[in-house]
Amino acid sequence: MVVxxxxxxxxxxxxxxxxxxxxxxxxxxxxxxxxxxxxxxxARPNVKLFNTIASEDLIIQEGRVAVVVTNWALVTMxxxxxxxxxxxxxxxxxxxxxxxx
Numbered sequence: 001m002v003v004x005x006x007x008x009x010x011x012x013x014x015x016x017x018x019x020x021x022x023x024x025x026x027x028x029x030x031x032x033x034x035x036x037x038x039x040x041x042x043a044r045p046n047v048k049l050f051n052t053i054a055s056e057d058l059i060i061q062e063g064r065v066a067v068v069v070t071n072w073a074l075v076t077m078x079x080x081x082x083x084x085x086x087x088x089x090x091x092x093x094x095x096x097x098x099x100x101x
Contacts, residue, residue, distance in 0.1 A: 001030035014040070056087050065095050 003011075003018075008025045011018050014036050019026040027033045041047050054076035059067035071087045 001027040001033060003027065053088075067091050068095055 002024050004024050008018060008020065011025065011027065011033075014033075016033050016036055017028050019028060038049070042049055050070070052073045053070045054073040055068055056071050056076060057069040058065050059069070061067075068090050069087050070090065071085065075085050
């Protein structure tokens with residue numbers, strides 16, 4: 001995993017090993033970086049992790065995502081074969097999403 005300098009300041013704070021190049025640093029174990037970030041953030045109050053959830057819709061207010069409409073990923077993938085299931089509606093100050101297949 002390659003990150004521009006001065007990212008090493010952040011990596012030093014998290015005690016994550018990296019190799020240094022001219023204008024960037026190379027994180028030796030990207031999985032360690034990811035799990036450390038998740039660990040630090042999930043330990044904070046009011047932070048929630050939703051797994052196997054798919055975004056169905058976004059509501060934009062004042063130029064930012066204000067509401068996320070979600071459903072279970074399997075329901076979203078099988079709308080044509082599943083009976084109706086109520087989606088979940090969530091408000092959040094910050095929404096972080098990762099796409100994986």
